[in-house]
Amino acid sequence: MSQPVPTIVDKFCEFESSRPGKLFLAEPVKGVYQTFTWQQAGNEVRRMVAVLQNMGLGKNDKVAILSKNCAHWIMADLAIAMAGCISVPLYPNVTPEALQEIIDHSESKAIFIGKLDNPDELRKGVPDNLTRISFPFYPNKDCLSWNELIKDVNGISGKPEIDPMSLSCIVYTSGTTGQPKGVMHSFHAMGFAVNTFLNSYPDIKEEIFFSYLPLCHVAERMLVECGTIFTGSTVYFVESMETFAKNLAHTNPTVFLAVPRIWEKIQEGLLKKMPQKKLDTLLSIPIVSWLIKKTIKKKLGLGNAKFVFTGASPINPALLKWYARLGLIIQEAYGMTENVALSHSNRRNAVRFGTVGQPYEGVEVRLGKDNEVQVKSDASMSGYYKEPALSAECFEDGYLRTGDEGSIDTDGYLTITGRIKDQFKTSKGKYIMPATIESKILQSPLIAQVCVVGSGMSSAIGLCNLSESAKQLNTETHTQELKEVLSAVNKTLEQHEHLSKLIILPDEWTIANGLLTPTLKIKRKMIDAAFGDKYESWIKMHDTIVFV
Numbered sequence: 001m002s003q004p005v006p007t008i009v010d011k012f013c014e015f016e017s018s019r020p021g022k023l024f025l026a027e028p029v030k031g032v033y034q035t036f037t038w039q040q041a042g043n044e045v046r047r048m049v050a051v052l053q054n055m056g057l058g059k060n061d062k063v064a065i066l067s068k069n070c071a072h073w074i075m076a077d078l079a080i081a082m083a084g085c086i087s088v089p090l091y092p093n094v095t096p097e098a099l100q101e102i103i104d105h106s107e108s109k110a111i112f113i114g115k116l117d118n119p120d121e122l123r124k125g126v127p128d129n130l131t132r133i134s135f136p137f138y139p140n141k142d143c144l145s146w147n148e149l150i151k152d153v154n155g156i157s158g159k160p161e162i163d164p165m166s167l168s169c170i171v172y173t174s175g176t177t178g179q180p181k182g183v184m185h186s187f188h189a190m191g192f193a194v195n196t197f198l199n200s201y202p203d204i205k206e207e208i209f210f211s212y213l214p215l216c217h218v219a220e221r222m223l224v225e226c227g228t229i230f231t232g233s234t235v236y237f238v239e240s241m242e243t244f245a246k247n248l249a250h251t252n253p254t255v256f257l258a259v260p261r262i263w264e265k266i267q268e269g270l271l272k273k274m275p276q277k278k279l280d281t282l283l284s285i286p287i288v289s290w291l292i293k294k295t296i297k298k299k300l301g302l303g304n305a306k307f308v309f310t311g312a313s314p315i316n317p318a319l320l321k322w323y324a325r326l327g328l329i330i331q332e333a334y335g336m337t338e339n340v341a342l343s344h345s346n347r348r349n350a351v352r353f354g355t356v357g358q359p360y361e362g363v364e365v366r367l368g369k370d371n372e373v374q375v376k377s378d379a380s381m382s383g384y385y386k387e388p389a390l391s392a393e394c395f396e397d398g399y400l401r402t403g404d405e406g407s408i409d410t411d412g413y414l415t416i417t418g419r420i421k422d423q424f425k426t427s428k429g430k431y432i433m434p435a436t437i438e439s440k441i442l443q444s445p446l447i448a449q450v451c452v453v454g455s456g457m458s459s460a461i462g463l464c465n466l467s468e469s470a471k472q473l474n475t476e477t478h479t480q481e482l483k484e485v486l487s488a489v490n491k492t493l494e495q496h497e498h499l500s501k502l503i504i505l506p507d508e509w510t511i512a513n514g515l516l517t518p519t520l521k522i523k524r525k526m527i528d529a530a531f532g533d534k535y536e537s538w539i540k541m542h543d544t545i546v547f548v
Contacts (some may be wrong), residue, residue: 025041026235058085060086068116068214072135081168210247211237213519258307259520261516316443318443320354329351345360371407434452438466440493452532458539461499461500509527
């Protein structure tokens, strides 16, 4: 183990004491911002710790959090840690069945329930014997009230002693590869990850963060929750996806993280208002170019952004270059739930588009069999909860096996070429790595989403959804341009990798229809389940561009 690092509890207590009156959490509720200073949050957290302890909850007891991002999500997480319990963060858009499965598997004894789109439906997945506590602003049926519980309680005092090697949380993966697994992380692993990240970005000091990606996802939790707490910063929340643009503009964050699909959506929105041709013209005029860039960034709410990140899934290098022309240098980072998202990142002023950057200090990297990326650091998980055999399979000589195929250049920049498990053989008997081909297809502004399929078939095909701008064109124009895209992509591929068709589907893949994970990654198995029975008939069609 490396040198001791502060835990999230150490850092919270430090800033609660040194910056009591500074704004810590700001959450819009029905358009009005509810604010909490470090001292006010500490007061609520400390009283909730006493409540949990009075309920008999303590060392090694699991307490779940089921809510969209809000101020009390972070307060609940801190209360769980300070009470000596283990937090189990849950996705707020899971099915009731998956919810119950995770609650049962984790052996959670209590659950905080907060901001949800469909509380009554999800309530079906919460066992009746569980202690249920409802967040302020979001009263839920059959729950104890947070405010009522803490009303007449004296909060704990001082800084609770936390064993850094004790279990901090069990984070269930979002299920791109099947059943969710409970990843166990110690306080030391979490603290090591945040500390290491901040050492790589020494300019991140007292910042303004914006929270909208699920806090139960490790990247948001580490960058936004822990980033805020470890730097004594302020975090603003989004009220809903409908108010996203308004909330972002109000916040004007200095640090901002988005997943690739969000960056694509922002681009689509911009091009709707200002077509690419007009944008190109304006950007080519020196003085106008500066003004346009400044105006766009300000309107997006990113006028003050010093650090802009992308992660969770691969992003198209062409999209990164597009944003760079607007003066937004997006730094791609790479990590997994299993290593607290700590592996590689592109540092400011040393960004290489198409790579996920260089390893953080204290992270060892090597390529194993099939060029599998393997990493070793103190941020690696303790294992999967109740899965010793599966946990052992994940490590080789102390290195965490990521399941990603990659290549490393002479300067240590890592390029991810795809998931090893995603590769498939057509009936020609040669392997195809879909991610590489998908990245090439996505360089076309016509395509918003793509999934390359073809296991055991005579050829691979690309299932696609059109971008918003492409939907404005007529089918005839589409067809010709898409034929050109298909031809151009095939010219860059080996013969056995050639796509015989692009299938244009009518409906976008979303979390709601089960085809994207909560972090907007494609669920390949679910796409196969939804469309697999049509693959062969599509292949037999005469046209190379098929509109469904």
